[in-house]
Amino acid sequence: MAKEALTLKRLVIEIAICMAILFAVMMLCAFAGSQSISLKKVFMSDGAGGIGNIDRQIFFGVRIPRIILAAIVGAALACSGVVLQAILRNPLADPYILGISSGAGLGAIIAILSGISWSFWGGSSITAFSFVGAILTVWLVWWIGRFTGKSQVTSLLLAGVVVNAFFSAVIMFLTSIAKSNQLQSTIFWLMGNITEKSNSVLVTACVLIIFGILVLFSISQKLNVLTFGAEQAKSLGVNIKHIRVIGFAFAAFITAIAVSLSGLIGFVGLIVPHGVRLVFGPDHRRLLPLSAIIGGIFMVIADTIARTIIAPAQMPVGIITAITGGPFFLYLLARYSRKVSWLK
Amino acid sequence: MKKIISAIICVAAGVWVFGNYAKQLSSENALETQETKAEKKNTSKYPERIVSLSPNITEILFELGLGEKVVAVSNNSNYPAKAATKQKVGTFWQPDTESILATRADLIITLWFAQQKSVADSLERLGYDVLLLKIESKDELIEAIGEIAEACGAQKQGEELIERLNEKLEQTEAKYNSAEKVKVLWVIQAEPLRVVGRGTFIDGLVVSAGGENAIGKTIYQYPPISTEELLKCGADVIIQSAMGAENIDRQQEQAEKFWKRYPNLPAVKNNRIYVIESDTILRLGPRLADGLELIGGFLHPEIKD
Numbered sequence: 001m002a003k004e005a006l007t008l009k010r011l012v013i014e015i016a017i018c019m020a021i022l023f024a025v026m027m028l029c030a031f032a033g034s035q036s037i038s039l040k041k042v043f044m045s046d047g048a049g050g051i052g053n054i055d056r057q058i059f060f061g062v063r064i065p066r067i068i069l070a071a072i073v074g075a076a077l078a079c080s081g082v083v084l085q086a087i088l089r090n091p092l093a094d095p096y097i098l099g100i101s102s103g104a105g106l107g108a109i110i111a112i113l114s115g116i117s118w119s120f121w122g123g124s125s126i127t128a129f130s131f132v133g134a135i136l137t138v139w140l141v142w143w144i145g146r147f148t149g150k151s152q153v154t155s156l157l158l159a160g161v162v163v164n165a166f167f168s169a170v171i172m173f174l175t176s177i178a179k180s181n182q183l184q185s186t187i188f189w190l191m192g193n194i195t196e197k198s199n200s201v202l203v204t205a206c207v208l209i210i211f212g213i214l215v216l217f218s219i220s221q222k223l224n225v226l227t228f229g230a231e232q233a234k235s236l237g238v239n240i241k242h243i244r245v246i247g248f249a250f251a252a253f254i255t256a257i258a259v260s261l262s263g264l265i266g267f268v269g270l271i272v273p274h275g276v277r278l279v280f281g282p283d284h285r286r287l288l289p290l291s292a293i294i295g296g297i298f299m300v301i302a303d304t305i306a307r308t309i310i311a312p313a314q315m316p317v318g319i320i321t322a323i324t325g326g327p328f329f330l331y332l333l334a335r336y337s338r339k340v341s342w343l344k
Numbered sequence: 345m346k347k348i349i350s351a352i353i354c355v356a357a358g359v360w361v362f363g364n365y366a367k368q369l370s371s372e373n374a375l376e377t378q379e380t381k382a383e384k385k386n387t388s389k390y391p392e393r394i395v396s397l398s399p400n401i402t403e404i405l406f407e408l409g410l411g412e413k414v415v416a417v418s419n420n421s422n423y424p425a426k427a428a429t430k431q432k433v434g435t436f437w438q439p440d441t442e443s444i445l446a447t448r449a450d451l452i453i454t455l456w457f458a459q460q461k462s463v464a465d466s467l468e469r470l471g472y473d474v475l476l477l478k479i480e481s482k483d484e485l486i487e488a489i490g491e492i493a494e495a496c497g498a499q500k501q502g503e504e505l506i507e508r509l510n511e512k513l514e515q516t517e518a519k520y521n522s523a524e525k526v527k528v529l530w531v532i533q534a535e536p537l538r539v540v541g542r543g544t545f546i547d548g549l550v551v552s553a554g555g556e557n558a559i560g561k562t563i564y565q566y567p568p569i570s571t572e573e574l575l576k577c578g579a580d581v582i583i584q585s586a587m588g589a590e591n592i593d594r595q596q597e598q599a600e601k602f603w604k605r606y607p608n609l610p611a612v613k614n615n616r617i618y619v620i621e622s623d624t625i626l627r628l629g630p631r632l633a634d635g636l637e638l639i640g641g642f643l644h645p646e647i648k649d
Contacts, residue, residue: 033442034440034442034443035442035443035445035446054445054446054448057445057470058442058445058446061445061466061469061470062441062442062445062466062470063442112458124458124461124462124465126458176564176568177563177564177565178565179480179544179565180565180566181455181457182457184437184457184459185457185458185459188437188438188458188459189458195441195462195463195466196441196466198465198469307440311440311443312432312433312434312440312442312443313419313434313435313438313440314434314438314440
């Protein structure tokens with residue numbers, strides 16, 4: 001598949017097929033859960049008895065919002081991974097490499113420790129704090145990276161690693177002085193956890209993340225050029241600085257939204273882009289949308305496993321993504337790596 | 345460029361449709377629950393189907409004589425024995441919203457911390473009655489008992505329970521208060537060593553039982569301490585929280601063996617090392633006074649009834 005030339009028709013068909021698979025997976029997963037519910041009852045208008053139609057409530061009130069959230073978080077992380085790998089020209093880059101994880105984590109733990117419980121617009125204080133933490137950290141890393149050195153990409157990477165390490169130390173300190181239930185709350189957040197959110201939060205997140213992905217898609221052709229290296233890109237008339245700023249800003253933005261809603265879900269942003277690249281080739285016009293959709297599929301499946309495998313208890317979804325994602329990625333690597341080298 | 349614009353338009357349209365759908369759904373839900381709430385109020389003022397997400401709340405409910413109305417509990421609600429036979433709706437840390445909905449509960453009682461609060465928020469959004477309680481000290485416990493009793497229409501039992509509990513706590517405290525203070529090292533984890541710090545709930549119990557924390561004030565709730573600090577703290581008694589509820593005798597043996605490596609500690613010299621199942625005994629629930637009595641017995645074996 002990867003060898004054939006990319007035409008618009010081909011791309012549209014591929015995206016359409018992946019979208020169809022995504023919706024099929026979402027529908028299937030909506031019928032899995034700790035409680036068994038019947039399709040007939042879900043679409044009955046009203047249930048008997050005073051409490052209402054429980055099946056309908058579980059389906060529309062709990063599962064559908066959660067599945068949509070999982071899909072959108074997976075899409076954001078995978079897409080952001082693609083962009084950062086391209087801009088930093090580093091196969092190890094993931095959405096968290098520029099300090100987002102520790103910044104958001106610091107925000108979340110401050111919210112948990114301070115015991116602020118207000119919620120606004122349907123979101124919790126943890127969501128708000130971690131979003132602010134993530135954005136501030138990225139800004140800090142970007143600022144340090146610009147401040148130092150000529151080779152911007154390297155200093156950005158280093159700034160990200162150092163800020164990550166520093167904030168992680170602060171997080172460790174804060175968890176060590178926390179009370180036991182605050183400690184548990186923090187650990188669960190750090191492992192990544194998808195829960196139902198209110199409709200207003202969900203719709204806002206969907207709109208913003210889809211908007212971000214579209215903007216990133218609009219620069220995908222230039223990302224292709226960027227992977228040749230700065231000099232080459234310049235000689236081809238691409239404004240590198242411009243592309244970098246847009247890429248970083250929007251990748252960071254959608255990651256921050258995803259992280260503030262679901263905590264730190266690892267591996268998705270690293271494995272999905274590489275997996276898609278191995279199978280479909282390195283062209284970003286194809287890689288970016290397909291990664292987003294497949295990231296969504298992967299996340300929906302992982303979250304469904306997380307909420308059913310030890311029902312009625314749940315497992316943090318970050319554990320599932322790492323355990324299932326790792327071996328699957330190794331399989332892809334072994335199968336395809338001889339045909340397609342990374343960033344060709 | 346054209347395809348990007350058309351893609352944006354498509355997605356915007358999709359989002360708009362979805363947003364409207366979600367709005368419609370939520371208003372439908374709200375309407376539905378308003379109706380059902382009104383219906384409920386007609387039939388009975390107080391809840392008939394209660395879900396408890398925490399073992400101490402479960403204990404309070406049973407103590408108030410509401411055990412029959414409890415339909416489901418958290419996995420670790422193991423006391424009284426009848427509570428353990430109730431349906432389970434997830435763990436203390438990770439309650440499962442679906443399972444709670446499926447119990448058709450009309451009141452869900454949860455604790456106030458991030459995981460349970462997020463479940464409580466979801467349930468409230470769906471129109472369920474949720475009682476959110478903060479129980480982290482003795483006073484909050486007393487208050488919570490009152491709130492639960494009121495919400496469930498057991499005001500009389502609530503007052504009785506509060507009176508009984510207060511009286512017993514006062515009696516126990518009075519019994520041990522005049523005794524000479526004993527230095528207590530409360531170990532929550534032996535390797536690496538971590539102990540209970542001042543200002544925590546357990547520290548309060550130790551003080552009430554006529555003891556004093558062997559470790560001074562730190563910034564930690566549960567300070568990790570060095571061997572040096574341990575050797576000079578001069579603990580008269582070591583109490584160790586058991587890991588899990590099984591094999592307490594074996595854990596006791598292991599603890600005694602472990603602490604032999606510090607023979608100069610008064611607690612080790614006099615063999616005053618106790619392993620207790622603190623998770624169950626020292627819950628902030630109706631059995632709090634019994635737990636206090638148990639600790640008092642460890643600290644002051646000389647005091648008899």
